[in-house]
Amino acid sequence: MIEVILSGSRLKAVYQGQKIDMIPVSRSAFRLDHWMVNLEDVAIEFFVNDPRNEDIMIVYMGDYFVCPRYPVVETVPILWEELTGAYDLYARTPSVYSDEDLMGTVEIKVKDGILMVSNGKYLKPISDTEIQIVGGIFDGETMIYDAETGSITWQNLIYRPKDKLSK
Structure with a gap:
């Protein structure tokens, strides 16, 4: 599970407890940066707010992984x-x-x-x-x-x- 948060004025991807900087490369794509790990081949792209399709995030790591957005629930159904x-x-x-x-x-x-x-x-x-x-x-x-x-x-x-x- 990858969570995207706003930390100050910067977007960060939280993965396994680590906060990873998201550096914009276009309106919907980001490269990842972390001081401890070489992430130069990892990128994230978002496809959101299309009424015909589900919001998704694609993680590129040589190949790619499609990550659908998990629903936010206020009350457990x-x-x-x-x-x-x-x-x-x-x-x-x-x-x-x-x-x-x-x-x-x-x-x-x-x-x-x-x-x-x-x-x-x-x-x-x-x-x-x-x-x-x-x-x-x-x-x-x-x-x-x-x-x-x-x-x-x-x-x-x-x-x-x-x-x-x-x-």
Whole structure:
């Protein structure tokens, strides 16, 4: 997650706790500068306020990464509250590589107005049944939420709530 802030009269990108100077190179593009790290090949460009498209930030680092804008929430939506909690991970189909049923455990929580999974994924519900992964290598992929069971399905995994009574 990259946050863009105004510090004094300068824009800064905050990434993993580090404030990185954003030096303008055009109206919507910036190169990054930090005293401790060589960032000469890193640039950020913004595409915002187009009513036909979602606001995005593109990070160029040799290749590029599209970073959609995360919504600012004043009050945590009810659906987000329903999604929070601990989940056991199970394979959707049996694996020839393992006899284990349980593939792991994760927690979904809301922190600083952001819905996130303990394994590093940021989530953005886009309907009552669909949850989009925001950023990272799975950016744009969709998870399916079943309100009746509380389960979430994504790729080859089923996230089942640990405490079925609370879901």
